[in-house]
Amino acid sequence: AQSVTQLDSQVPVFEEAPVELRCNYSSSVSVYLFWYVQYPNQGLQLLLKYLSGSTLVKGINGFEAEFNKSQTSFHLRKPSVHISDTAEYFCAVSDVKGTYKYIFGTGTRLKVLA
Amino acid sequence: NAGVTQTPKFRVLKTGQSMTLLCAQDMNHEYMYWYRQDPGMGLRLIHYSVGEGTTAKGEVPDGYNVSRLKKQNFLLGLESAAPSQTSVYFCASSYSQGNTGELFFGEGSRLTVL
Numbered sequence: 001a002q003s004v005t006q007l008d009s010q011v012p013v014f015e016e017a018p019v020e021l022r023c024n025y026s027s028s029v030s031v032y033l034f035w036y037v038q039y040p041n042q043g044l045q046l047l048l049k050y051l052s053g054s055t056l057v058k059g060i061n062g063f064e065a066e067f068n069k070s071q072t073s074f075h076l077r078k079p080s081v082h083i084s085d086t087a088e089y090f091c092a093v094s095d096v097k098g099t100y101k102y103i104f105g106t107g108t109r110l111k112v113l114a
Numbered sequence: 115n116a117g118v119t120q121t122p123k124f125r126v127l128k129t130g131q132s133m134t135l136l137c138a139q140d141m142n143h144e145y146m147y148w149y150r151q152d153p154g155m156g157l158r159l160i161h162y163s164v165g166e167g168t169t170a171k172g173e174v175p176d177g178y179n180v181s182r183l184k185k186q187n188f189l190l191g192l193e194s195a196a197p198s199q200t201s202v203y204f205c206a207s208s209y210s211q212g213n214t215g216e217l218f219f220g221e222g223s224r225l226t227v228l
Contacts, residue, residue, distance in 0.1 A: 041221075043206075044204070103173075104156045
């Protein structure tokens with residue numbers, strides 16, 4: 001079974017500052033990794049995903065994430081945030097054996113301050 | 115370009131009442147999912163389907179039933195609603211085998227059980 005841990009429930013950051021949202025996972029098998037964003041009163045939408053290959057993955061809206069197998073982490077970063085990045089961010093995993101289940105973390109609420 | 119549509123968007127029930135949430139997708143996706151989102155708990159998988167006529171249990175299936183009679187529709191039923199089922203419900207669909215694909219989410223259905 002897999003699990004996902006997002007230790008930070010809330011992250012306040014000033015506009016134009018860098019941000020890192022942390023995600024750690026646990027799994028006995030190889031996994032695929034995802035980051036989703038949820039704006040207020042909306043569904044989730046994909047930011048980026050890691051399937052294989054380069055461990056640095058670039059996504060939409062200037063976000064990127066790095067897969068670290070030894071530390072079982074997939075932290076999300078952005079070098080300079082905007083007010084419009086205020087949202088909740090979810091890390092998710094699925095196993096490569098194809099059980100069709102995506103497991104989500106508890107989410108990190110990013111609040112960008114002016 | 116509807117994507118994933120959930121109805122109704124809001125509903126208030128009394129304890130013991132029954133209801134059905136409808137999810138419809140127009141992307142010809144094989145895989146469909148029902149999640150519930152609760153504060154501090156992220157998204158938890160209720161049931162999922164890997165194709166027309168098939169369903170399977172997720173993490174928190176108790177108190178819910180599902181049906182996938184048509185490929186484009188995935189219904190979530192509550193037979194006897196309980197206050198613990200107060201939540202925001204999200205339907206999602208995916209086109210890809212092996213859990214590599216993006217999940218497309220509906221906008222959510224907010225259910226309150228009194």
